[in-house]
Amino acid sequence: MLSGFSSFIKRHSTTVIVGVGLSLAVPAAYAIYRYLKNTNQQANAEASERRGEKLNELRGKLERLLVSLEQIVPEVAENEDEECIVCNSSKAVIQTFPCKHKVLCRTCFVRTLQVAVTDFNLPLKCVLCRTRIATLDRERHEENAMQSGSSI
Secondary structure, eight states, X not given: OHHHHHHHHXXXXXXXXXXXXXXXXXXXXXXXXXXXXXXXXXXHXXXXXXXXXXXXXXXXXXXXXXXXXXXXXXXXXXXXXXXXXXXXXXXXXXXXXTTOOEEEOHHHXXXXXXXHHHTTOOSOBOTTTOOBOXXXXXXXXXXXXXXXXXXX
């Protein structure tokens, strides 16, 4: 009886070894998969929490900025072409780049930014043409255009 078993093992040793190896490898692979999945979920949760903290911080800064802007007397538009397209009373002073539209006063721009942050509607876009706003600073826009080799 023993000789029959040993001859069976000799003939099918590769199959037996592979079968035993697979029976050990599959549970180990599944355990590794579960570990990595849990680790990834924890990392995503931590990143989401950090984003939430940053957004709350940004909301607070925007609220403080609005309060400080309310203390300042807004510039009055001299004609209809200079009016803010949102409030129609203050002078439009915020110019967006690359589209170069100047259609919002400071207060309306900050409110627009506040709504965009609250609604997760970022990156911010021009209220007139919906072009993605790259900067509000003319010098930075010109510097970036010179570095990239494009004309303004």
